[in-house]
Amino acid sequence: MAFVIAVAQRKGGAGKSTVAVTLATALAALGENVTLLDTDPQKTLARWHALRQGAAAANSLAFEEPSGWRVPQTVEKLRKRPGFVVIDTPPHADTDSRLGIRAADLVLLPLQPSPADLWAMEATLELTAEERKPVALLFNRQPSSGKLRDEIAAEISKRGLPLLPTPLGNRTAYASAFALGLGVVEHAPRGSAAEEARAFAHAIRREAS
Numbered sequence: 169m170a171f172v173i174a175v176a177q178r179k180g181g182a183g184k185s186t187v188a189v190t191l192a193t194a195l196a197a198l199g200e201n202v203t204l205l206d207t208d209p210q211k212t213l214a215r216w217h218a219l220r221q222g223a224a225a226a227n228s229l230a231f232e233e234p235s236g237w238r239v240p241q242t243v244e245k246l247r248k249r250p251g252f253v254v255i256d257t258p259p260h261a262d263t264d265s266r267l268g269i270r271a272a273d274l275v276l277l278p279l280q281p282s283p284a285d286l287w288a289m290e291a292t293l294e295l296t297a298e299e300r301k302p303v304a305l306l307f308n309r310q311p312s313s314g315k316l317r318d319e320i321a322a323e324i325s326k327r328g329l330p331l332l333p334t335p336l337g338n339r340t341a342y343a344s345a346f347a348l349g350l351g352v353v354e355h356a357p358r359g360s361a362a363e364e365a366r367a368f369a370h371a372i373r374r375e376a377s
């Protein structure tokens with residue numbers, strides 16, 4: 169049975185698509201069977217996937233772009249296989265992101281360590297609660313140090329929300345790999361971003377077991 173992760177956060181530009189690609193490619197590099205689903209009408213990942221064709225460094229990764237009622241249908245089909253399904257969801261559109269959340273075993277909520285992202289996650293937390301799904305928060309674009317990050321982490325902990333211990337830093341490597349249809353573990357496997365991505369993938373594997 170595949171473990172299904174929906175990457176969701178109402179705030180636009182929080183890093184959903186980057187996190188989905190980073191996770192899917194890092195799990196694939198660990199030898200996992202991975203399908204990446206783009207359910208966002210912006211089709212960011214469909215464009216990423218088109219660039220991926222023919223890229224020598226690309227590991228095997230399945231890709232689908234269902235929308236509407238096809239989202240649960242596609243996930244149920246993929247769930248029968250071992251491995252992971254990673255769903256990228258759109259910002260704002262409650263109906264579309266709800267479909268991804270409903271189909272998931274875990275909702276992964278990326279946020280930059282900032283008050284704006286913290287406030288914006290409320291709507292997504294409400295959706296996950298309504299759908300009775302477990303949630304894990306992930307700091308994305310984390311600065312290398314900072315009082316603000318510690319304050320936001322303290323606030324999250326005070327609220328009893330689980331924060332993955334494997335943040336992704338604010339690094340151009342993520343966008344550079346993305347522009348080539350790759351993940352950081354494929355494009356720059358010895359870099360700091362790839363190291364973060366592998367730690368993140370291991371943390372998700374632990375969540376799945």
Ligand SMILES: Nc1ncnc2c1ncn2[C@@H]1O[C@H](COP(=O)(O)OP(=O)(O)OP(=O)(O)O)[C@@H](O)[C@H]1O
Pocket residue numbers: 179180181182183184185186187208210212257258259308309310336337338339340342343346
């Ligand atoms: N860890 C990171 N380090 C540096 N830049 C990042 C990081 N994560 C995301 N970005 C950049 O932030 C921008 C928004 O990222 P992304 O498209 O992944 O967000 P999103 O939540 O999917 O956006 P949308 O809500 O529009 O779907 C992109 O330019 C991306 O390259």
Ligand SMILES: [Mg+2]
Pocket residue numbers: 184185186208212256257
């Ligand atoms: Mg996106």
